[in-house]
Amino acid sequence: xxxxxxxxxxxxxxxxxxxxxxxxxxxxxxxxxxxxxxxxxxxxxxxxxxxxxxxxxxxxxxxxxxxxxxxxxxxxxxxxxxxxxxxxxxxxxxxxxxxxxx
Numbered sequence: 712x713x714x715x716x717x718x719x720x721x722x723x724x725x726x727x728x729x730x731x732x733x734x735x736x737x738x739x740x741x742x743x744x745x746x747x748x749x750x751x752x753x754x755x756x757x758x759x760x761x762x763x764x765x766x767x768x769x770x771x772x773x774x775x776x777x778x779x780x781x782x783x784x785x786x787x788x789x790x791x792x793x794x795x796x797x798x799x800x801x802x803x804x805x806x807x808x809x810x811x812x813x
Contacts, residue, residue, distance in 0.1 A: 712739070712746045712748065714748075715751065716751045734794065735751070745774055749770065751770050752768070753789060754767050755789070764787060767785050769783045777807065784799060
């Protein structure tokens with residue numbers, strides 16, 4: 712499974728990338744053999760102004776032999792928003808695989 716992380720506002724860092732990759736691999740670990748690629752898009756909707764739920768996370772997964780699936784979350788903290796998105800993607804993939812396998 713290839714993981715690509717994109718930042719809209721240049722907030723990237725090697726330590727944050729590593730933390731996000733480790734979290735995603737842990738959350739989706741049991742599904743990695745069924746996925747070819749996961750793309751994470753992170754951004755701050757209000758740029759440098761503060762505001763409620765201004766962080767955005769879009770995660771797209773590409774399962775082998777199936778159509779891509781994407782989830783989007785918003786929140787106040789970039790990492791928490793990412794974590795919510797990863798959990799949401801895990802549930803969506805489980806539902807997709809259950810329907811496909813069942």
